[in-house]
Amino acid sequence: xxxxxxxxxMELLRGCIAEKKVKMLREVxxxxxxxxxxxxxxELSVEEALFVFKTLKKEVSSEIFSYLSHEKQESLIELLTxxxxxxxxNNLYSDDxxxxxxxxxxxxxxxxxxxxxxSQREEINRLLSYEANSxxxxxxxxxxxxxxxxxxxxxxxKVRKQGKVAETISYCYITDSKKKLKGYLPFRSLLYAQNDxxxxxxxxxxxxxxxxxxDQEIAAQQIQKYDITAIPVVNDEDCLVGIIxxxxxxxxxxxxxxxxxxLMNAITPIEDTYMETGVIKMYKSRIIxxxxxxxxxxxxGQIMAHYEEVLSQYVILSVFIPMLMDAAGNAGNQASxxxxxxxxxxxxxxxxxxxxxxxEIRIAFxxxxxxxxxxxxxxxxxxxxxxxxxxxxVSLTVFVTVCLAKMVGSTLPIVAVKLKQDPAVMAGPLIxxxxxxxxxxxxxxxxxxxxxxxx
Amino acid sequence: xxxxxxxxxMELLRGCIAEKKVKMLREVxxxxxxxxxxxxxxELSVEEALFVFKTLKKEVSSEIFSYLSHEKQESLIELLTxxxxxxxxNNLYSDDxxxxxxxxxxxxxxxxxxxxxxSQREEINRLLSYEANSxxxxxxxxxxxxxxxxxxxxxxxKVRKQGKVAETISYCYITDSKKKLKGYLPFRSLLYAQNDxxxxxxxxxxxxxxxxxxDQEIAAQQIQKYDITAIPVVNDEDCLVGIIxxxxxxxxxxxxxxxxxxLMNAITPIEDTYMETGVIKMYKSRIIxxxxxxxxxxxxGQIMAHYEEVLSQYVILSVFIPMLMDAAGNAGNQASxxxxxxxxxxxxxxxxxxxxxxxEIRIAFxxxxxxxxxxxxxxxxxxxxxxxxxxxxVSLTVFVTVCLAKMVGSTLPIVAVKLKQDPAVMAGPLIxxxxxxxxxxxxxxxxxxxxxxxx
Numbered sequence: 001x002x003x004x005x006x007x008x009x010m011e012l013l014r015g016c017i018a019e020k021k022v023k024m025l026r027e028v029x030x031x032x033x034x035x036x037x038x039x040x041x042x043e044l045s046v047e048e049a050l051f052v053f054k055t056l057k058k059e060v061s062s063e064i065f066s067y068l069s070h071e072k073q074e075s076l077i078e079l080l081t082x083x084x085x086x087x088x089x090n091n092l093y094s095d096d097x098x099x100x101x102x103x104x105x106x107x108x109x110x111x112x113x114x115x116x117x118x119s120q121r122e123e124i125n126r127l128l129s130y131e132a133n134s135x136x137x138x139x140x141x142x143x144x145x146x147x148x149x150x151x152x153x154x155x156x157x158k159v160r161k162q163g164k165v166a167e168t169i170s171y172c173y174i175t176d177s178k179k180k181l182k183g184y185l186p187f188r189s190l191l192y193a194q195n196d197x198x199x200x201x202x203x204x205x206x207x208x209x210x211x212x213x214x215d216q217e218i219a220a221q222q223i224q225k226y227d228i229t230a231i232p233v234v235n236d237e238d239c240l241v242g243i244i245x246x247x248x249x250x251x252x253x254x255x256x257x258x259x260x261x262x263l264m265n266a267i268t269p270i271e272d273t274y275m276e277t278g279v280i281k282m283y284k285s286r287i288i289x290x291x292x293x294x295x296x297x298x299x300x301g302q303i304m305a306h307y308e309e310v311l312s313q314y315v316i317l318s319v320f321i322p323m324l325m326d327a328a329g330n331a332g333n334q335a336s337x338x339x340x341x342x343x344x345x346x347x348x349x350x351x352x353x354x355x356x357x358x359x360e361i362r363i364a365f366x367x368x369x370x371x372x373x374x375x376x377x378x379x380x381x382x383x384x385x386x387x388x389x390x391x392x393x394v395s396l397t398v399f400v401t402v403c404l405a406k407m408v409g410s411t412l413p414i415v416a417v418k419l420k421q422d423p424a425v426m427a428g429p430l431i432x433x434x435x436x437x438x439x440x441x442x443x444x445x446x447x448x449x450x451x452x453x454x455x
Numbered sequence: 456x457x458x459x460x461x462x463x464x465m466e467l468l469r470g471c472i473a474e475k476k477v478k479m480l481r482e483v484x485x486x487x488x489x490x491x492x493x494x495x496x497x498e499l500s501v502e503e504a505l506f507v508f509k510t511l512k513k514e515v516s517s518e519i520f521s522y523l524s525h526e527k528q529e530s531l532i533e534l535l536t537x538x539x540x541x542x543x544x545n546n547l548y549s550d551d552x553x554x555x556x557x558x559x560x561x562x563x564x565x566x567x568x569x570x571x572x573x574s575q576r577e578e579i580n581r582l583l584s585y586e587a588n589s590x591x592x593x594x595x596x597x598x599x600x601x602x603x604x605x606x607x608x609x610x611x612x613k614v615r616k617q618g619k620v621a622e623t624i625s626y627c628y629i630t631d632s633k634k635k636l637k638g639y640l641p642f643r644s645l646l647y648a649q650n651d652x653x654x655x656x657x658x659x660x661x662x663x664x665x666x667x668x669x670d671q672e673i674a675a676q677q678i679q680k681y682d683i684t685a686i687p688v689v690n691d692e693d694c695l696v697g698i699i700x701x702x703x704x705x706x707x708x709x710x711x712x713x714x715x716x717x718l719m720n721a722i723t724p725i726e727d728t729y730m731e732t733g734v735i736k737m738y739k740s741r742i743i744x745x746x747x748x749x750x751x752x753x754x755x756g757q758i759m760a761h762y763e764e765v766l767s768q769y770v771i772l773s774v775f776i777p778m779l780m781d782a783a784g785n786a787g788n789q790a791s792x793x794x795x796x797x798x799x800x801x802x803x804x805x806x807x808x809x810x811x812x813x814x815e816i817r818i819a820f821x822x823x824x825x826x827x828x829x830x831x832x833x834x835x836x837x838x839x840x841x842x843x844x845x846x847x848x849v850s851l852t853v854f855v856t857v858c859l860a861k862m863v864g865s866t867l868p869i870v871a872v873k874l875k876q877d878p879a880v881m882a883g884p885l886i887x888x889x890x891x892x893x894x895x896x897x898x899x900x901x902x903x904x905x906x907x908x909x910x
Contacts, residue, residue, distance in 0.1 A: 188618055
C-alpha cells in the first residue's frame with residue numbers, strides 16, 4: 001500500500017467513524033490486510049480507535065491490537081471493559097499476550113489479570129515468569145499435539161480442531177501420556193499417509209528442541225541450522241510446553257544483530273526503537289562507555305607526556321599522531337569486526353585461534369606494507385617540510401602498528417569468548433584505545449631509537 | 456547432537472563405508488537428521504563421500520548435497536556421472552540448484568548443464584540470469600498453484616500432487632489462465648472449507664508480493680512486516696514466477712546485518728565466511744578503506760602543521776590530542792550507529808531528521824557536560840603539571856567536540872540516504888576522520904582565542 005492509497009483509506013476510515021457507518025467499517029477491514037489497517041488505526045485518536053475496536057469482529061480487533069505500539073495498547077486497555085479485555089486475550093496467541101503485558105505498567109497488568117479467566121491468569125503468570133530472552137519467554141503455547149497411537153484420520157481431525165488456535169500447523173508434535181515429547185510430523189506427511197496409518201509409525205524421532213531456560217539465540221541457531229519453521233520447547237522434565245515459530249526468530253536475529261552493533265560501537269544495548277527511546281535512557285546507554293574510554297585515554301596522555309621533551313624539540317613529529325592513531329584504530333577494528341561477526345554467526349570457534357593468527361599475520365603484512373609505501377609517497381608529495389629520514393620512520397611506524405593492531409583486533413574477541421564474555425563488548429570499544437596506545441609507544445620508540453640519534 | 460555422539464557416529468560411518476555395509480549405511484542416514492549427517496559427510500574424504508552418495512536413496516543424497524560447502528560440492532560433481540548429476544538436479548529445490556551452480560567454475564557448470572534435461576537447462580539458465588541479490592535470484596519455482604474455479608476438493612488434490620516438490624504448502628497461490636497472480640490461500644483455510652466451495656470465493660485478494668527485480672531486502676522487509684512464511688514473486692507482466700520462503704529470508708537478514716557491520720567498520724563487504732575467504736581477498740576488502748582513510752588524514756596532519764608554532768611553545772597541549780580525538784570519534788560513532796541501524800530496520804525515515812536533531816542535541820548536551828566535568832576532575836587528580844586554565848580549556852573542548860560529533864554522526868547517515876547512498880558506507884568509516892578534524896580545529900581555536908592570550 002503506497003502513501004496516497006493510505007491517505008484515501010484514512011479519510012474513508014475517519015468518515016466511517018464520524019458517521020458511525022458500522023457495516024462499511026467492517027467491510028473495509030475485511031478487504032485490506034490487517035497489518036496495513038493496524039498502521040492506520042495507530043494514527044487514529046484513542047476515541048476513534050476505541051470505536052473501531054468495539055465495532056469490529058473480536059478476532060479482527062484482537063489481531064489489530066497485537067500490531068499496535070505499546071503506548072497505544074496501554075491507552076486502549078485503560079478504556080476497555082473487563083469482558084472486552086477477556087475477549088482480546090481469548091483471540092491472541094500466548095506469545096503476543098506476554099509480549100504486550102510485559103510492557104504494561106503494574107496497575108494495568110492488574111486490570112488485565114482481573115479480566116482474565118482463571119486458567120488464562122495461571123497461564124499468563126507462568127509465561128511471565130520465564131527469564132527475559134530465554135526460549136520460554138518467547139514461546140507460544142498454541143500448537144498442535146498428537147498421540148503416538150492416533151491414526152492419520154484421527155490426527156487430521158485433531159489438526160482441524162487444534163489448528164484453529166495453533167500458531168502453525170506445519171509441524172504436529174507427538175507426546176506420551178506424561179506430555180513427554182516423543183516425535184514430530186510435518187503436516188505435509190499426513191497428506192501422503194493412509195487414513196489408517198498409525199502416527200507412531202510415520203513420525204520422525206530425530207528430535208530437535210530447546211529447553212525453556214535456553215537462550216533465545218540457541219533457538220534461533222537451531223531453526224537456521226535445520227531449516228525448520230518451528231521448534232518445540234520442553235521443560236526440565238522433557239515435557240512439551242510450547243513452540244517457537246520462525247517469525248519470532250526473525251525478531252531475535254534482528255535484536256541480536258542490533259545488540260552486537262551497539263556493543264561494538266560503545267553503546268550499552270537498548271531494546272526499544274530509536275524514536276521510542278527517551279533522551280535520558282539514550283544518554284545513560286552512551287555515557288558509560290564514553291567515560292570509561294575517556295578515562296582510559298589517560299594512558300595515551302601519559303605516553304605523550306613521557307615524551308614531552310622529544311615532542312618539544314621535534315614538533316613536526318606530532319603532526320603524524322592523528323594519522324597513526326586512526327590507521328591503527330581502523331586496522332584493529334577491521335580485524336575485530338570480522339572475528340566478532342564470525343563468532344556470532346557460529347562460523348568460527350575459539351579453537352581456530354591459530355589459523356586466525358596465521359591468516360591475520362599475512363593480511364596484516366600486506367596491509368602494513370601497502371600503507372607504509374603509500375604513506376611515504378603521500379608525505380613526499382604533500383609535506384615538503386618533512387625530511388626523508390622522518391618520512392621513513394613514520395612509514396615504518398605505520399607498518400608496525402598496522403601489524404600489531406590486526407593481531408590485537410583478532411585476538412581480543414577470541415580471548416573474550418574464552419573468558420565467557422561477550423566478544424562485542426570486550427573487544428569492540430576497547431580495541432581503539434589499546435591500539436592507540438600501541439601506536440604511540442611504537443612511534444616514540446622508533447623515533448628515539450632510530451631517528452633522533454641520527455638527526 | 457553433541458561432539459562425542461558425533462565421533463561415535465563418524466566411526467560407525469567410516470566402518471560401514473570401509474566394509475561396504477550398504478544396508479546399515481542407509482539405516483543410519485534414515486535414523487539421524489539430514490543436517491547432522493551432512494556435517495559428517497563433509498568430513499569424509501571425497502572417495503568416501505562418493506560411496507555414500509552412490510549408496511543412498513537419491514532424495515537423501517540430494518538433500519545432503521545441498522548442505523555441503525561449495526568446495527565439497529565441486530569435488531563431488533567432478534566425479535559424478537551425467538545421470539547421477541541429473542538425479543541430484545531432479546531432487547533439489549530450484550533455489551538450491553541455482554545456489555550451488557553460481558559458485559561452480561565454468562567447466563563444471565558446462566558439465567552440469569550437459570547432464571540436465573532440456574527443460575531443466577532452460578529453467579536453470581533463466582534463474583541464473585537474475586541479478587545478484589534480486590528477489591529473482593533467491594526465489595524458488597517450486598510452489599503450489601491453484602485456479603480460481605477449482606473446488607476445495609480439487610485444490611486439496613492439487614496440493615497433494617504439487618506438494619511433493621513444493622518448498623512449502625503453507626500458502627497456495629491462485630493464478631488465471633495467463634498465470635497472473637489473483638490471490639492466495641493459506642493451506643489451513645482449505646482444512647475448514649467445504650469440499651464444494653470455490654477457491655475464488657474463499658481466497659484472499661489483498662496480495663503481498665515482490666517483483667523479480669526487487670532487492671532481496673524488500674522481500675525480507677515484507678515477510679517481516681506481514682508475519683508470513685513465504686512471499687510470491689511476479690515478473691513485469693504480473694505473472695507468478697516463484698516464491699521466496701522464510702528460511703531464505705533468515706539468510707538475507709544475516710547477510711545484510713553482516714554487510715552493514717563490515718561497511719560501518721571500513722571493510723568492503725565479503726559474502727563468504729571468515730574461514731572460507733583467502734588472504735588476498737581479505738586484503739583487498741580491507742586495504743581500500745585503510746588507504747582512503749589514511750590519505751584523508753593528511754587533512755588532520757595539515758591542521759596540526761598549521762598550529763606547529765603553538766604546539767612547540769606549549770608542548771603540554773599535544774598530550775590531550777589522543778584523548779580528544781578518541782572522545783570525538785566515540786561520540787560520533789555512537790550517534791551514527793544508532794541512526795544507521797534505525798534506518799536499516801525501517802524504524803527511521805529521512806523525513807524524521809528534525810526530531811533526530813532535537814533528540815541528539817539534548818543527548819549531546821548531557822554527554823558533553825558529563826564528560827567535560829569528569830575530564831576536569833581527571834586532569835586535576837592525575838596530571839599535576841597542567842594548570843587550571845588549560846584544564847578548563849581542554850574540558851570546554853571536550854564539551855564542544857562531543858556536541859559537534861553527535862550532530863555530525865546523526866546527520867551524515869541521513870544525508871547519505873537522501874543522496875541514495877548506503878548510510879553505512881558513507882557515514883561509518885568517514886565519521887571518525889571528520890570528527891577528528893573537527894576536534895582538532897575546535898581545540899586549537901579555543902586554545903589560541905581563549906588560552907594563549909591570557910598565559
